[in-house]
Amino acid sequence: xxxxxxxxxxxxxxxxxxxxxxxxxxxxxxxxxxxxxxxxxxxxxxxxxxxxxxxxxxxxxxxxxxxxxxxxxxxxxxxxxxxxxxxxxxxxxxxxxxxxxxxxxxxxxxxxxxxxxxxxxxxxxxxxxxxxxxxxxxxxxxxxxxxxxxxxxxxxxxxxxxxxxxxxxxxxxxxxxxxxxxxxxxxxxxxxxxxxxxxxxxxxxxxxxxxxxxxxxxxxxxxxxxxxxxxxxxxxxxxxxxxxxxxxxxxxxxxxxxxxxxxxxxxxxxxxxxxxxxxxxxxxxxxxxxxxxxxxxxxxxxxxxxxxxxxxxxxxxxxxxxxxxx
Amino acid sequence: xxxxxxxxxxxxxxxxxxxxxxxxxxxxxxxxxxxxxxxxxxxxxxxxxxxxxxxxxxxxxxxxxxxxxxxxxxxxxxxxxxxxxxxxxxxxxxxxxxxxxxxxxxxxxxxxxxxxxxxxxxxxxxxxxxxxxxxxxxxxxxxxxxxxxxxxxxxxxxxxxxxxxxxxxxxxxxxxxxxxxxxxxxxxxxxxxxxxxxxxxxxxxxxxxxxxxxxxxxxxxxxxxxxxxxxxxxxxxxxxxxxxxxxxxxxxxxxxxxxxxxxxxxxxxxxxxxxxxxxxxxxxxxxxxxxxxxxxxxxxxxxxxxxxxxxxxxxxxxxxxxxxxxxxxxxxxxxxxxxxxxxxxxxxxxxxxxxxxxxxxxxxxxxxxxxxxxxxxxxxxxxxxxxxxxxxxxxxxxxxxxxxxxxxxxxxxxxxxxxxxxxxxxxx
Amino acid sequence: xxxxxxxxxxxxxxxxxxxxxxxxxxxxxxxxxxxxxxxxxxxxxxxxxxxxxxxxxxxxxxxxxxxxxxxxxxxxxxxxxxxxxxxxxxxxxxxxxxxxxxxxxxxxxxxxxxxxxxxxxxxxxxxxxxxxxxxxxxxxxxxxxxxxxxxxxxxxxxxxxxxxxxxxxxxxxxxxxxxxxxxxxxxxxxx
Numbered sequence: 001x002x003x004x005x006x007x008x009x010x011x012x013x014x015x016x017x018x019x020x021x022x023x024x025x026x027x028x029x030x031x032x033x034x035x036x037x038x039x040x041x042x043x044x045x046x047x048x049x050x051x052x053x054x055x056x057x058x059x060x061x062x063x064x065x066x067x068x069x070x071x072x073x074x075x076x077x078x079x080x081x082x083x084x085x086x087x088x089x090x091x092x093x094x095x096x097x098x099x100x101x102x103x104x105x106x107x108x109x110x111x112x113x114x115x116x117x118x119x120x121x122x123x124x125x126x127x128x129x130x131x132x133x134x135x136x137x138x139x140x141x142x143x144x145x146x147x148x149x150x151x152x153x154x155x156x157x158x159x160x161x162x163x164x165x166x167x168x169x170x171x172x173x174x175x176x177x178x179x180x181x182x183x184x185x186x187x188x189x190x191x192x193x194x195x196x197x198x199x200x201x202x203x204x205x206x207x208x209x210x211x212x213x214x215x216x217x218x219x220x221x222x223x224x225x226x227x228x229x230x231x232x233x234x235x236x237x238x239x240x241x242x243x244x245x246x247x248x249x250x251x252x253x254x255x256x257x258x259x260x261x262x263x264x265x266x267x268x269x270x271x272x273x274x275x276x277x278x279x280x281x282x283x284x285x286x287x288x289x290x291x292x293x294x295x296x297x298x299x300x301x302x303x304x305x306x307x308x309x310x311x312x313x314x315x316x317x318x319x320x321x322x323x324x325x326x
Numbered sequence: 327x328x329x330x331x332x333x334x335x336x337x338x339x340x341x342x343x344x345x346x347x348x349x350x351x352x353x354x355x356x357x358x359x360x361x362x363x364x365x366x367x368x369x370x371x372x373x374x375x376x377x378x379x380x381x382x383x384x385x386x387x388x389x390x391x392x393x394x395x396x397x398x399x400x401x402x403x404x405x406x407x408x409x410x411x412x413x414x415x416x417x418x419x420x421x422x423x424x425x426x427x428x429x430x431x432x433x434x435x436x437x438x439x440x441x442x443x444x445x446x447x448x449x450x451x452x453x454x455x456x457x458x459x460x461x462x463x464x465x466x467x468x469x470x471x472x473x474x475x476x477x478x479x480x481x482x483x484x485x486x487x488x489x490x491x492x493x494x495x496x497x498x499x500x501x502x503x504x505x506x507x508x509x510x511x512x513x514x515x516x517x518x519x520x521x522x523x524x525x526x527x528x529x530x531x532x533x534x535x536x537x538x539x540x541x542x543x544x545x546x547x548x549x550x551x552x553x554x555x556x557x558x559x560x561x562x563x564x565x566x567x568x569x570x571x572x573x574x575x576x577x578x579x580x581x582x583x584x585x586x587x588x589x590x591x592x593x594x595x596x597x598x599x600x601x602x603x604x605x606x607x608x609x610x611x612x613x614x615x616x617x618x619x620x621x622x623x624x625x626x627x628x629x630x631x632x633x634x635x636x637x638x639x640x641x642x643x644x645x646x647x648x649x650x651x652x653x654x655x656x657x658x659x660x661x662x663x664x665x666x667x668x669x670x671x672x673x674x675x676x677x678x679x680x681x682x683x684x685x686x687x688x689x690x691x692x693x694x695x696x697x698x699x700x701x702x703x704x705x706x707x708x709x710x711x712x713x714x715x716x717x718x719x720x721x722x723x724x725x726x727x728x729x730x731x732x733x734x735x736x737x738x739x740x741x742x743x744x745x746x747x748x749x750x751x752x753x754x
Numbered sequence: 755x756x757x758x759x760x761x762x763x764x765x766x767x768x769x770x771x772x773x774x775x776x777x778x779x780x781x782x783x784x785x786x787x788x789x790x791x792x793x794x795x796x797x798x799x800x801x802x803x804x805x806x807x808x809x810x811x812x813x814x815x816x817x818x819x820x821x822x823x824x825x826x827x828x829x830x831x832x833x834x835x836x837x838x839x840x841x842x843x844x845x846x847x848x849x850x851x852x853x854x855x856x857x858x859x860x861x862x863x864x865x866x867x868x869x870x871x872x873x874x875x876x877x878x879x880x881x882x883x884x885x886x887x888x889x890x891x892x893x894x895x896x897x898x899x900x901x902x903x904x905x906x907x908x909x910x911x912x913x914x915x916x917x918x919x920x921x922x923x924x925x926x927x928x929x930x931x932x933x934x935x936x937x938x939x940x941x942x943x944x945x
Contacts, residue, residue, distance in 0.1 A: 009523075021843070025843040034879075037830040037831070067830075086640055086644070088639060088640060108642060108643035109524055109595075110526070110595035110641060110642045111641040111643075113595045131643070133524055134525070202522035203517050203518060203521075203530065204520070204521060204522030206519075207523075208522070307843075308840045310840075311835050311840030
């Protein structure tokens with residue numbers, strides 16, 4: 001493991017599998033009467049959110065608290081940041097307070113990278129979503145959810161997603177979730193297909209390790225997991241697609257379309273869903289849909305990442321359990 | 327003024343010769359000239375060029391004196407071998423009236439380090455809606471001949487047409503910053519493979535190329551000359567090449583950084599690489615070098631764009647666009663064009679002095695190294711190898727993309743009308 | 755292993771010794787727990803888990819009843835987490851009926867500083883409330899740093915801090931043995 005988690009592309013296959021395996025153990029803590037581990041006692045983690053995201057913040061906060069870290073929530077809204085204080089000043093303030101890790105959500109792509117590499121701060125940096133760049137813990141929790149459903153909780157230990165076919169549908173252009181998932185799923189051996197109207201696929205996608213299709217119906221029968229991305233209604237005004245109705249007709253997932261998927265295939269969504277746009281209520285509420293599991297799995301994944309980044313001082317080898325020296 | 331004998335310099339990269347300066351002019355060029363009381367500058371192995379002329383400099387004064395002033399900018403220019411810079415109009419207030427251009431012109435005179443030719447804005451406040459008083463700026467003491475809204479594109483086709491036509495009356499030229507605004511909303515870097523990966527808003531090549539195509543056609547239609555600022559794409563080169571083949575009166579410039587750097591550098595999210603137009607791909611860089619060599623691109627212009635430290639010491643999206651360039655331009659051109667065999671030193675003189683002076687109508691600049699000509703000269707040591715250290719810059723700003731990079735060549739002397747502004751690399 | 759300086763590690767217990775020692779511990783548990791009918795064995799990964807399973811089999815032979823056996827990973831409770839790279843976690847598997855009101859016997863291969871057992875007690879605390887907790891170890895090598903002692907000891911092995919004790923078990927290492935060797939010359943700061 002490295003010192004920071006900035007991009008899913010930075011993870012090796014073994015790193016990623018270690019995180020998933022660790023998360024599997026973390027998930028078991030949720031079944032215990034006392035859902036808490038003393039691991040990060042005395043460590044301070046700051047959730048530095050320059051963008052509103054209640055779900056991601058709460059998920060990180062739950063993970064941090066389950067590991068007994070001291071948690072400081074710093075929301076940029078109404079703070080000195082909106083009064084013109086720069087990211088650098090904020091970082092240096094946190095550094096002076098002696099924080100061990102910064103979980104950062106920022107509207108600007110690359111802000112976590114800059115924070116980690118600028119020398120402004122010594123703490124470990126965990127990217128909780130930056131602009132349209134990356135959201136690595138989301139990709140990890142998605143991969144974890146897939147592995148649990150498609151391979152099995154126990155059977156999945158040590159396994160990657162080799163040969164699994166994952167289809168990601170929606171606003172790829174503006175999606176950090178799509179970017180992170182393409183990187184991570186490819187690393188884990190899955191075959192990824194992106195489906196979107198051509199306006200919502202970035203120029204340069206040809207270099208991504210995935211296929212691109214404009215035809216959802218042709219891809220569905222060959223999918224083990226279908227991930228629906230949120231499509232913001234505002235995109236319509238920038239002429240990315242003509243109307244909401246046309247979008248959902250061509251790229252939305254309804255029960256009829258879901259029936260074209262193989263029996264074992266799951267429907268995923270990073271949330272928040274726009275019901276009636278990219279997904280119908282019927283699909284969202286079906287047992288094939290993993291949305292609620294994804295939320296629970298998010299906590300386990302974030303516990304795993306926090307433990308692996310903060311559990312030791314030294315950069316750790318992402319390898320097998322060390323034999324205990326007695 | 328005293329006499330100076332430059333001994334054994336390779337004039338325009340040719341055979342060693344002696345050049346005698348007497349007062350503000352070149353008195354003699356030849357072999358074994360007698361010193362005869364003149365101050366002698368030993369120039370063995372060095373290359374003597376006409377003083378460089380930069381058609382595209384941001385001096386920031388008035389308004390942003392925290393990043394550069396006319397004085398610090400002209401000192402940087404002299405350090406880089408320049409004897410004339412054209413100061414862009416996007417100051418605060420904008421240089422869109424005779425008053426502002428005269429102020430800049432006067433500050434240039436007072437600095438004494440190099441000639442400052444103010445560029446006037448094409449439209450009032452660079453807003454692209456209403457023509458500025460182009461004639462008044464031309465008739466002012468500053469004698470403006472180059473007009474540009476640089477930083478912003480004159481995107482309205484009618485305004486552009488009118489500007490092209492209007493300046494014909496006094497031999498002016500419009501220098502277009504070619505950037506279709508709608509195609510570049512939220513743009514942060516070149517649109518392509520790297521932007522797709524980094525999730526940064528794309529600045530597509532077509533946003534530059536479509537404006538250039540439109541403007542060369544407009545220039546043809548109204549019979550005007552047009553100058554294209556900072557070409558950055560292979561497609562732009564093709565359009566300019568086509569326009570020249572049709573006899574359209576178009577000239578074009580390229581910046582040193584677009585001859586060397588690519589968008590791969592943006593992967594570091596280091597805002598020092600954030601510039602407009604953005605760094606493009608390797609294929610674009612190669613096409614620009616070729617075009618500069620074959621004359622499709624007429625000149626090298628620095629687009630020297632100083633910014634204070636805090637505007638670059640931040641996340642990418644919040645950072646200002648632009649790089650300083652006056653003090654590294656010649657080294658980058660030597661590295662990319664001369665050392666690669668694409669251009670001779672005579673070719674460098676043509677593209678960094680003669681042609682830019684001609685486009686900007688800078689009298690007394692870009693002249694041959696010959697008796698009777700003004701002694702605007704630059705002496706370069708091409709054998710020098712050094713690492714760029716912005717701490718040594720004369721510019722007030724340090725936002726160079728070359729920090730720590732090894733670049734060849736060094737300007738050792740600059741003379742402005744016979745007066746040394748730079749001696750042995752030290753400003754006078 | 756420690757092949758240099760003082761030579762090849764020396765076996766202090768061989769396969770048959772280990773089997774015999776475990777049989778004795780099993781009998782002691784039955785005796786002290788008065789039939790062992792509320793015993794839950796929890797092995798500490800990695801090798802404690804295998805020893806726990808072996809003990810459970812022996813207890814079943816003796817009592818004729820199945821004895822619940824599980825594992826207890828203590829990684830997240832270690833007090834030296836900050837000093838080492840993070841370790842991959844091992845499985846914690848608590849038998850179905852839980853540990854509340856039961857006699858938990860922790861099983862580990864080597865008892866040394868006592869810090870592992872301290873962590874195990876903390877971990878147990880988060881899982882339930884046993885009637886009592888006891889400790890069974892294959893080897894007690896001394897050098898305790900905490901007030902902890904074992905209830906069942908396979909072999910007391912006085913050692914120097916410059917020695918290492920390595921337990922090998924067929925399930926993990928292909929053979930059963932307890933080896934005593936010399937610590938390799940380590941860079942300063944490493945223990």
